[in-house]
Amino acid sequence: MTGWSSTAIWGIIAALGVGTFLVRFSFLGLLGNRDLPEWVLxxxxxxxxxxxxxxxxxxxxxxxxxxxxxxxxRLTAACLALAVGYWTKNAIATIATGLGALFALQAFGL
Known part of the structure; x- marks a missing residue:
């Protein structure tokens, strides 16, 4: 047992929930209808x-x-994905290459 009571754990969960809400509200609720400065964008x-x-x-x-x-x-698959990402500037192609390379390399036992 961790030594934490159920009340303490639920209090921490509630505090984290309120904190998360306030962080999100600061952007969506307070700045949602306004244009952001160019440097922020x-x-x-x-x-x-x-x-x-x-x-x-x-x-x-x-x-x-x-x-x-x-x-x-995994290093080889990541390097292949990095090369494709640098060359194509396409996130989907990068992810597909990394995934395909990882599966292919693992299938061949390399």
Whole structure:
């Protein structure tokens, strides 16, 4: 047992829910009807470019499937996906290449 009471856990869940609501409301409720400055819009364009690699990199370098050991198959698939992404500038082609390369490399036991 963790030592936390049910009341404390539900209080934490409620506080996190209120915090999440306030963060989202600050953008949608307060700024929803207004035009954002150009510099904010310019920075928001790079959100996906910053978040996707941050989500993918740990799964490539330290995958749970291998017990946290770097896997050459995943590295190769990631490098192929990176090359296709750089060359085509197409997110769907990049994802499809990485997925296809990973499955193909694993199927051939490389």
């Amino acid at each position: 310019r920075h928001l364009r790079y959100t996906a470019v910053a978040i996707l690699p941050a989500l993918i990199t740990p799964m490539v370098l330290w995958p749970n499937a291998t017990g946290g050991q770097t896997d050459p198959t």
